[in-house]
Amino acid sequence: MEDKIRLHHGSGGLFMQKLIHDLFLKHFTNKTIRSLTDSAILSLKPGKIAFTTDSYVVDPLFFPGGDIGKLAVCGTVNDLAVSGAVPRYISSSFILEEGFALADLETIVKSMAKAAREAGVVIVTGDTKVVPRGKADKVFINTAGIGYIERKNVHISQGRRTKPGDLVLINGTIGDHGMTLLNARGDFHFSSSLESDCISLTSLIQPVLMNAGGIRFMRDATRGGLAAVLCEFAEKSGFGIEIDETKIPVKQEVKAMCELLGFDPLTIANEGKVVLVVNKLLGEEVLEIMKCNKKGKNSAVIGRIVEDHKRKVRLRTSSGGSRWIDLPAGDQLPRIC
Amino acid sequence: MCLGIPAKIIFIDDEMATVSVGGVEYPASLQLLPGASVGDFVIIHAGFAIEKVDLKEAEETIRIIHEIEKVSRNNSL
Amino acid sequence: MRFIDEYRESELVLGIAESIRKRSTRNIVLMEVCGGHTMAVHKFGLRELLPETIRLISGPGCPVCVSGTGFIDNVVKLAKMPGNIIATYGDLVRVPGSSSSLEQEKGTGADVRFVYSVLDSLDIARRNPDRTIVFPGIGFETTAPATAAAIFHAHKEGLQNFKVLSSHKVMPPVMRALIDEGVKIDGYIAPGHVTAITGTEMYRPIVEKYGLGIVVAGFEPTDILQSIKMLVAQFEDHDPKVEIQYSRVVKPEGNSIARKLMDEIFEPRDDRWRGIGMIPDSGLKIRRKYQSFDAEKHFELPETEETEPAGCICGEVLKGLKIPTDCPLFAEVCTPVNPVGACMVSNEGTCAAYYRYRKSEGHGR
Numbered sequence: 001m002e003d004k005i006r007l008h009h010g011s012g013g014l015f016m017q018k019l020i021h022d023l024f025l026k027h028f029t030n031k032t033i034r035s036l037t038d039s040a041i042l043s044l045k046p047g048k049i050a051f052t053t054d055s056y057v058v059d060p061l062f063f064p065g066g067d068i069g070k071l072a073v074c075g076t077v078n079d080l081a082v083s084g085a086v087p088r089y090i091s092s093s094f095i096l097e098e099g100f101a102l103a104d105l106e107t108i109v110k111s112m113a114k115a116a117r118e119a120g121v122v123i124v125t126g127d128t129k130v131v132p133r134g135k136a137d138k139v140f141i142n143t144a145g146i147g148y149i150e151r152k153n154v155h156i157s158q159g160r161r162t163k164p165g166d167l168v169l170i171n172g173t174i175g176d177h178g179m180t181l182l183n184a185r186g187d188f189h190f191s192s193s194l195e196s197d198c199i200s201l202t203s204l205i206q207p208v209l210m211n212a213g214g215i216r217f218m219r220d221a222t223r224g225g226l227a228a229v230l231c232e233f234a235e236k237s238g239f240g241i242e243i244d245e246t247k248i249p250v251k252q253e254v255k256a257m258c259e260l261l262g263f264d265p266l267t268i269a270n271e272g273k274v275v276l277v278v279n280k281l282l283g284e285e286v287l288e289i290m291k292c293n294k295k296g297k298n299s300a301v302i303g304r305i306v307e308d309h310k311r312k313v314r315l316r317t318s319s320g321g322s323r324w325i326d327l328p329a330g331d332q333l334p335r336i337c
Numbered sequence: 338m339c340l341g342i343p344a345k346i347i348f349i350d351d352e353m354a355t356v357s358v359g360g361v362e363y364p365a366s367l368q369l370l371p372g373a374s375v376g377d378f379v380i381i382h383a384g385f386a387i388e389k390v391d392l393k394e395a396e397e398t399i400r401i402i403h404e405i406e407k408v409s410r411n412n413s414l
Numbered sequence: 415m416r417f418i419d420e421y422r423e424s425e426l427v428l429g430i431a432e433s434i435r436k437r438s439t440r441n442i443v444l445m446e447v448c449g450g451h452t453m454a455v456h457k458f459g460l461r462e463l464l465p466e467t468i469r470l471i472s473g474p475g476c477p478v479c480v481s482g483t484g485f486i487d488n489v490v491k492l493a494k495m496p497g498n499i500i501a502t503y504g505d506l507v508r509v510p511g512s513s514s515s516l517e518q519e520k521g522t523g524a525d526v527r528f529v530y531s532v533l534d535s536l537d538i539a540r541r542n543p544d545r546t547i548v549f550p551g552i553g554f555e556t557t558a559p560a561t562a563a564a565i566f567h568a569h570k571e572g573l574q575n576f577k578v579l580s581s582h583k584v585m586p587p588v589m590r591a592l593i594d595e596g597v598k599i600d601g602y603i604a605p606g607h608v609t610a611i612t613g614t615e616m617y618r619p620i621v622e623k624y625g626l627g628i629v630v631a632g633f634e635p636t637d638i639l640q641s642i643k644m645l646v647a648q649f650e651d652h653d654p655k656v657e658i659q660y661s662r663v664v665k666p667e668g669n670s671i672a673r674k675l676m677d678e679i680f681e682p683r684d685d686r687w688r689g690i691g692m693i694p695d696s697g698l699k700i701r702r703k704y705q706s707f708d709a710e711k712h713f714e715l716p717e718t719e720e721t722e723p724a725g726c727i728c729g730e731v732l733k734g735l736k737i738p739t740d741c742p743l744f745a746e747v748c749t750p751v752n753p754v755g756a757c758m759v760s761n762e763g764t765c766a767a768y769y770r771y772r773k774s775e776g777h778g779r
Contacts, residue, residue, distance in 0.1 A: 188530050191362040256359025256415060259342045260381070261530065262453070319635040320424030320431075321459025326769075329750045333504030334530050335340055336383045336557055340450055341556070341607045341633070343417035359415045366533060368563045369672040378417060380607065380663055383503070383553075384531020385560045387672065388610040388663050390417055395662035399420055402636050405643070406429025413432065 005100040010130030023106055024126065027113040032124040040124035042089055045148045050085035052076055053144035061104065061138060063184040065177075065195030068141060069111035071271060074200045075222070076145040077119045081202040082218040082274050084153030084209060087145050090116060093127040095140040108139065119200035121145070153209060159217030159277060162237050166216055166305040167283040169276045171204060171290055172197065172298040174226050175254040178268035188261070188334070192253045197272035204295040205274065212289055214282030221273045224328050227266040229275045230303075230313045231327040241313040243303035243325065262335035266315075267328040277305060341382035343390050346375050356381060417662070421634030422458070430639040431463035438467045438646045443598050445734055447475040447585060448605035450633050456767045458635040468642065471734035472764040474588055474687060475605065477552045478505045479732060479756040479763045481581045482688040484718025485550075486511030489579060492548050492713060493524040499547045500526045501535030506550055508759050512721045532564040539568070539576040548709050551580040551698075556607040558582040558698055559672035562679035565700065565707050579709035580700055583685055586616045587696035593624050595690070597733050601627040601645035603638070606660040611676075613668025617656045625654050632660035679704055686720060688756065689729020728755035731764050738768040745769060 008015040025034055032040050056072040066074075073090060080087040092112065096105070116123050155161055176197040183190045201220065209215060217237075219229045226248070234241045250265050258265050272295065278286050283301055290296030313325040344356035349367065356365050356379065363381070367373050370386040378390035446452060452472045455461060464470060474480045490511050493500045500516060507516045507526070520526040525545075529535050532549055539547040551561040561578055568576040585608055593599055604617060609630045617628045627648035631641035641659040648654050658664050676698070685697025700708040709715070722729065725743045730736040738744045743754050750766050753759035758766050 187528060187534075189364050192360055194361075252359040252415065253361050256342075256361040259415070259418070260340075260358070260361075260363065262340050264457075315459070317457070317459045318424060319422045319427045319458040319460075321427070321461075321463050321635070323456060323459035326750075330508075333507055334528060335505050336503045336530075336553055343415075345416075366531070366560075366563065369559050369669060369675065371671065380610065382556055382607055383560050384533055385563065387556065387559070387607065388665075388669055391662050395417060398637075398640075398659075398662055402421075402426050402430065402640060405433050405640070406426045409429040409432040409436075412436070 003102050005096045005098060005102060005105065005130055007098055007130050007132065010096065010128055016128065019128065023102070024109055027109045028123045028126070030122045030124065032122065033126065040089065042124065042146070044088065044146070048149045048151060048154055050080050050083050050147045050149045051144070052079040053142065054079065055140060055142040057137065057140050058181070059137060060184050061108065063196055064180055066198040066271070067108055067111050068139065069108035070115045070198050072141040072143045073112050073115035073119060073121070074198050074271060076143040077121055077200040077202060078220045078274070080145050080147040081200065081205050082220045083149065084156040084215070084218065085147035085149035086206065087119065087121045087147040087202055089146045090121050090123045091125045091144045092123055093142040094129070095136050096128065096130045097136040097138050098130055098133045100138050105139065115200065119202060156215055156218055159233060159237055162216040162239060162277055162305055164239060164305050164307045165280045167278050167280050167301050168230070168241060168243065168303040168305070169278055169283070169287060169290070169299060169301050170221070170226065170249070171201075171274055171296040172272070173249040173251045173254065174221070174270055174273060175250060175258065175265040175268035177271040178225070179254050179257045181269075183257070190257055192257070194251065194253045197270055199272035199295055201272065201274050201295065204290060204293050207293065208286055208289050212282050212285045214279035214286065215276055216279065217277040219275055221270045221275050223269050225265070225267040225269055226273075226275065227264070227325050227328055230325060233277070234311050234313050237305070238310055240306040240309040240311065241303055242306050243313060243315045245315055245318045247300050247302045249298045249300050263332045266325060267332060280304070341380040341387065343378050344381050346373055346377050346379060349375055354386065356386070418634065421632070421636045427458070427463070427635045427639060430636060430643055434468070434639065434643045434646055435465045437643065437650060438465050439650060441467050441469070442600045442646060442649050443469045443471065444601045444603055444642060444645055445471050445473045445592070445599045446603040447473040447589060448608065449476040450607070451475065451603060451605065451631065451638060452764070452767055454633050454635065454638055460635055460638060463639070464642070468646070472767065473592060473734055474690065474732045476756075476763050477554060477557075477581070477583065478509050479728070480583065480687045481509075481552060481756070482686055482718070482720050483512045483722070484686070484720050485581045486515065487513070488715050488718060489516060489548075489550050490514045490519055491715070492579065492709065493519040493526055497545055498525070499538060499542060499545050500524065500550070501529050501538050501547055502526065502550050503552060504528050506552060508753070509756050510753060510759060532560050536564055536567055536573065536576060539573050543575060546575050546577060549576070549578050551578045551582050553582060554605070554608050555584055555611045555676070556605070558680060559611060559676050562675045565679050565704050566675060568707055569704055574706060576707060577709035577712050578700065578707055580680070580698055582680065582698040583687070583696055584682070584698065586620065587693045588687060588690065589620055590623075591690060591693045592733055595733060597735060599626060599734075600649055601629070601654075603641050603645065604628050604630045606630055606632045606637070606664060609660075609668065610664045611669050611672045614656050614658060614664070614666045621654050621656055627654040628656045630658045630660050630664050632663065688720070689732040723754050726755040728757045728765070731757050738765040741765070
C-alpha cells in the first residue's frame with residue numbers, strides 16, 4: 001500500500017488512474033468530474049461570465065482555521081464573489097512533489113470538497129502532475145473559477161460609479177490570516193487561539209447585491225491587506241479616501257502580535273474579508289444585512305470617499321493624529337527597532 | 338533598539354518565562370531581570386524582559402496626563 | 415492591552431498637544447535619537463499636532479541606518495560562504511550594502527533566517543553543529559545585553575559554531591558628536607528603553623556641557639507628547655536638565671544586571687557612524703576572553719571601506735542637517751521599494767518616514 005506520491009502517479013498510466021479514482025474522485029463526487037473527459041462541458045445562464053485563476057503555494061500547508069485546499073477554493077471563489085458574480089465551477093490542478101504524503105494529499109482534497117460544498121461551487125475538472133523531489137515544495141495548487149454575473153453588477157469590479165461621500169465598509173476583523181500563518185511557521189513561538197479567517201464570501205455578498213444594491217466597488221483584502229486595497233482603489237478611482245482607525249475591527253491577539261513584531265495590521269493578509277464602497281444612502285442598510293450574516297457579524301463602516309487629497313488614503317489614528325496609508329513595499333519583516 | 342511591549346509574566350521555569358499580552362502567550366528570557374515574579378508586568382524586547390513596569394509610577398503618569406488634559410479642556414472653554 | 419491602550423487615548427493626546435501649543439513661545443529644535451520614537455511619531459500621526467515653533471528632527475537612532483555599507487558588505491560576504499547560516503533580526507535584511515543585501519543573497523541561495531530573539535540563533539547553532547551560525551549584532555544599549563546573554567550562554571555550553579558580528583553602538587558619544595559637529599539641538603528626546611538599561615547618569619555631562627535638556631521618553635503617543643512638553647518647559651524656563659518621563663519603566667540607576675553582562679562580554683571601541691564618521695568609544699567590541707565567538711576574528715574580516723552611493727546624502731539627513739527633500743535622489747530614484755541609502759530602506763529611517771508624510775498637512779518636517 002503506497003503512502004507517498006511517486007513519479008508514476010503523474011505519468012498518465014495505471015498509477016495515476018488509481019490515484020484519481022481512489023483519492024480525488026472519492027471526495028470530488030459530481031457527475032461532470034467523474035466522467036473524466038478532457039474538458040468539462042457546462043451550462044451557464046446567458047449573459048456575462050466572470051473568470052479568474054489563482055495559484056496557491058502557502059507554507060505551512062495546514063494551519064489553524066484551514067489548509068492549502070480550503071484556501072485554493074475560497075480564494076478563487078472570493079475573486080468571483082467580490083466582482084459581483086455567482087461562482088459556479090472550479091478547476092483544480094495539482095503539482096505534487098515526489099515523496100509527498102498521500103494522507104496529507106487526501107486531507108487537502110477532502111478539505112477542498114468541503115469548501116466547495118459550503119461555497120456552492122462544483123469542482124468539475126482537474127489535472128495532476130508530479131515533479132522530482134526538490135522541484136516543488138510539497139504541493140502547489142492552481143484553481144480557476146467561472147461564475148455568471150448579472151449585467152447590472154458588471155461595473156462593480158472597476159468601481160466606476162464611485163462618488164465622494166460613499167462609505168467604505170469591511171465585513172470583520174483584519175490580519176487574522178496573516179498572523180495565524182506567521183505563527184504557524186513556528187518562528188516566533190506565540191501561543192494563541194487565533195485562526196485564519198479563510199471562508200467563501202458569496203453567501204455574504206449576494207444578499208447585499210440582491211436586497212440593497214448601491215455597491216460601487218468590492219475587493220477582497222488578501223496579500224497587502226486592507227492597506228493595499230485602499231491604496232490601489234484610491235489610485236485607480238482618482239478620489240481620496242479617509243479612514244477612521246477606531247472603526248477598523250482588529251482582534252486583540254492580532255494587535256498584540258503586531259505590537260511585538262512591529263507590524264502594521266493594515267498590511268497583513270486576510271482570506272475572508274471584503275472591502276466594499278457603498279452609496280452613502282444605502283450604507284446603513286448594507287451594514288445591517290452583513291451583520292445578520294455570521295460571515296459579517298463584525299462588519300463596520302470604516303471610512304469614506306472624499307474629494308480631498310486625491311489618490312491618497314488618510315488614516316485618522318486612534319490617538320487623534322493622522323497619517324497617510326501607503327502601499328506596502330513587501331512582506332513585513334519583524335523589527336527590533 | 339526600542340521596540341518593547343509590556344506583558345504579564347504568567348509562568349516561570351528557571352530563566353525562561355511565559356508572558357501574556359492581548360491573549361497571546363510568548364516565551365521571554367529573564368536573564369536580564371532575574372528578580373521578576375509571576376504577576377509582574379515587564380517590558381519585552383527581542384525576546385528578553387528588560388525591566389519591570391512600576392504600577393505606582395504608571396498610575397502617576399496617567400494621573401498627570403489626565404490633569405494636563407483637564408486643564409487644557411478648561412482653558413479652552 | 416494594559417499599559418498600552420490607556421496611554422493612547424485621543425482626548426489625552428489632544429489635551430497634551432493643546433498644552434504644548436500654549437507653552438511654546440520660542441522656536442525650538444528637538445531631536446529624537448531612537449528608531450522606536452521615529453516610528454511612533456509616524457504611526458500615531460503626531461507631527462501635525464505640534465505647533466509651528468517646534469521643529470522635530472530624527473537623529474541617528476536607527477541602528478541599521480548608522481551601521482554603514484561596510485558592515486552590510488561583511489554580512490553579505492559571510493552569507494555567501496557555504497556552510498554559514500545568517501540568523502538575523504528582520505531590520506537588516508533589506509538594507510543595501512555597496513552591491514548587495516541579505517535579501518538579495520537569500521534570493522540566490524544563501525541561508526538567511528529571521529529571528530525575533532538572539533536565543534533563537536543559539537537554537538539554530540545547536541541544531542546545526544556542522545554549520546557556522548553568524549548573528550549580526552545590531553542595536554544600541556537595549557539590544558546589546560541580549561547579544562551579551564547569548565554569547566555568555568554559548569561560552570558556557572561551548573557552542574563553538576555560534577559567532578557574532580558586532581555592530582552594536584552606544585548613544586551618549588553620538589549625542590555629543592552631533593552637537594560638536596554644529597547640529598543645532600535645543601533638547602533631546604532620549605530613548606526610553608536604552609535608558610531603562612543604562613540609567614540616566616550618562617546624560618548629565620551632556621546637559622552640563624551643552625546646556626540643553628534631555629527627557630527620557632516612553633513610546634506611546636502621550637509619552638512622546640508629554641516629553642516634548644517637558645522639554646519645551648525646560649527651554650522656556652531656561653532650565654535644562656535630565657528628566658524621566660517614562661518613569662514607569664526607567665529608573666535613574668537603570669538595570670545593573672544587564673549592564674554587568676554587557677561589560678563582561680563587550681568593551682568600548684572607536685566606531686564608524688554612517689554620515690558622521692569615526693566617533694571614539696561609541697561602539698562595542700567583543701572582549702578577548704570571548705573572541706572565539708567574534709565573527710570578525712574568526713573570519714578575519716578586513717577593515718571596511720565606507721562608500722556612499724553617488725548623490726546619497728543619508729549622512730547629512732542622519733545628522734538632521736538636511737531634510738530628505740533636499741536629496742536629489744529622494745522619491746525619484748530612491749523610494750521604499752527601491753532604496754539607495756539606509757535612511758530609506760529602514761522603515762524608521764528619516765527618508766522612509768518622510769516619504770510617507772509627504773504632502774501631509776501640517777509640518778511634515
